[in-house]
Amino acid sequence: VTSQLYVFDLYGTLVDYNSLRPQIYLLTPNASSLVDLWRLKQLQYSFMSSMMGRYVDFDELTAHALDYAAAQYGVQLDADSRERLIDAWSQLPPYPDVRPALEKLRALGAKLAVLSNGTPPALARTVTAAGLDGYFDALLSVDSVKAYKPRPEVYHLAVERFGLSRGEIGFVSSNGWDAVGAAEFGFDVTWCNRNRLPAETFGARPARTIATLAELPAD
Amino acid sequence: VTSQLYVFDLYGTLVDYNSLRPQIYLLTPNASSLVDLWRLKQLQYSFMSSMMGRYVDFDELTAHALDYAAAQYGVQLDADSRERLIDAWSQLPPYPDVRPALEKLRALGAKLAVLSNGTPPALARTVTAAGLDGYFDALLSVDSVKAYKPRPEVYHLAVERFGLSRGEIGFVSSNGWDAVGAAEFGFDVTWCNRNRLPAETFGARPARTIATLAELPAD
Numbered sequence: 001v002t003s004q005l006y007v008f009d010l011y012g013t014l015v016d017y018n019s020l021r022p023q024i025y026l027l028t029p030n031a032s033s034l035v036d037l038w039r040l041k042q043l044q045y046s047f048m049s050s051m052m053g054r055y056v057d058f059d060e061l062t063a064h065a066l067d068y069a070a071a072q073y074g075v076q077l078d079a080d081s082r083e084r085l086i087d088a089w090s091q092l093p094p095y096p097d098v099r100p101a102l103e104k105l106r107a108l109g110a111k112l113a114v115l116s117n118g119t120p121p122a123l124a125r126t127v128t129a130a131g132l133d134g135y136f137d138a139l140l141s142v143d144s145v146k147a148y149k150p151r152p153e154v155y156h157l158a159v160e161r162f163g164l165s166r167g168e169i170g171f172v173s174s175n176g177w178d179a180v181g182a183a184e185f186g187f188d189v190t191w192c193n194r195n196r197l198p199a200e201t202f203g204a205r206p207a208r209t210i211a212t213l214a215e216l217p218a219d
Numbered sequence: 220v221t222s223q224l225y226v227f228d229l230y231g232t233l234v235d236y237n238s239l240r241p242q243i244y245l246l247t248p249n250a251s252s253l254v255d256l257w258r259l260k261q262l263q264y265s266f267m268s269s270m271m272g273r274y275v276d277f278d279e280l281t282a283h284a285l286d287y288a289a290a291q292y293g294v295q296l297d298a299d300s301r302e303r304l305i306d307a308w309s310q311l312p313p314y315p316d317v318r319p320a321l322e323k324l325r326a327l328g329a330k331l332a333v334l335s336n337g338t339p340p341a342l343a344r345t346v347t348a349a350g351l352d353g354y355f356d357a358l359l360s361v362d363s364v365k366a367y368k369p370r371p372e373v374y375h376l377a378v379e380r381f382g383l384s385r386g387e388i389g390f391v392s393s394n395g396w397d398a399v400g401a402a403e404f405g406f407d408v409t410w411c412n413r414n415r416l417p418a419e420t421f422g423a424r425p426a427r428t429i430a431t432l433a434e435l436p437a438d
Contacts, residue, residue, distance in 0.1 A: 044266075047267075048421065049422075051266065051270065051367075051368075052369050054403060054422065056421070061421060064421040065420070068417055068419065068420045149270075150270050180267065180271075181267065184271045198287055198291050201284070202267065202268070202280060203264075203271065
């Protein structure tokens with residue numbers, strides 16, 4: 001069954017932050033670990049932000065997380081390199097399976113949207129830089145509710161925008177914790193397990209798991 | 220200046236979960252990484268739990284997190300081993316600097332308390348097993364507010380219990396995110412940086428950083 005609407009997570013699902021590694025290899029041989037820690041801290045700070053009730057936008061959290069990861073690996077970042085690395089989050093390349101999957105879903109008559117922790121300008125720039133302009137009916141940012149995933153009011157943005165019930169909305173994320181949060185909310189969730197990780201063992205289970213977006217639409 | 224009251228985090232601050240490693244080495248050579256991931260997932264699940272509004276107690280989250288970490292490292296846990304490992308969280312040994320520090324603070328006339336994500340039975344068992352009975356005026360568990368650190372209502376438990384203002388309460392944690400959450404709340408925070416990690420770069424800064432509890436009371 002094809003959903004009327006597919007809502008996609010952005011970072012790690014449509015665009016690939018592992019592409020940041022080559023730039024960081026110029027600064028340290030620990031580039032791969034540094035990117036992993038950068039991402040981990042970015043998410044931890046987003047969780048802390050929501051829990052402490054101190055909303056700070058994702059661009060700023062991304063910068064704080066980079067500073068932490070650089071300190072951990074003893075990398076001295078000059079202002080220029082720092083700026084360039086943060087800016088690179090708005091120019092991440094799409095995974096190769098993204099465009100064909102979006103084409104196919106649109107041909108089946110589905111609406112498409114992005115729902116992301118990123119700021120509205122970051123979402124617009126990323127989608128354009130990835131060559132995905134024109135596929136999406138909406139780019140929804142947590143910024144309008146000043147809270148991060150997996151808070152329910154974030155997922156509610158899609159309900160509000162499209163006027164569909166929760167179970168009618170297909171939600172696709174490669175982030176296990178996001179897939180769980182969306183399933184708790186009541187979306188019809190597909191977890192795209194790009195990194196072959198174990199399934200999350202806490203919270204609502206996604207309706208299905210796929211290895212790449214080429215499997216969409218999935219039963 | 221000595222505070223009238225010192226509130227301590229438990230796991231990683233007073234008792235050492237790295238002591239779980241030897242038991243896990245019997246199951247896999249990746250014991251050290253498995254314990255790190257177990258702890259990481261335990262905390263991630265506690266954040267998700269609060270954000271999704273689905274409170275599940277820390278014993279249960281600890282079990283879910285173990286299942287995830289075991290799956291990641293391909294460790295098959297029989298029911299007995301699983302039970303024993305989860306139970307080990309209530310029998311973690313104290314760091315060697317703990318008892319002398321508590322003695323010193325009590326001799327200075329300070330009250331002492333624990334404020335932890337753990338359940339009330341887990342706190343009582345852990346404190347007894349660690350030989351720390353009799354030092355604390357209160358063992359405060361998040362379970363009474365059904366939310367996890369760094370939610371403000373958790374830190375408020377100490378205010379409520381002791382009738383002191385936020386800034387009069389000395390709070391000590393080795394967990395950077397917990398120290399930040401407590402500083403955001405308004406406690407007088409000491410971050411015990413046992414693992415020589417970089418300082419957190421987001422949120423309120425702890426008033427001071429120490430390397431071990433032997434430095435308490437610190438200016």
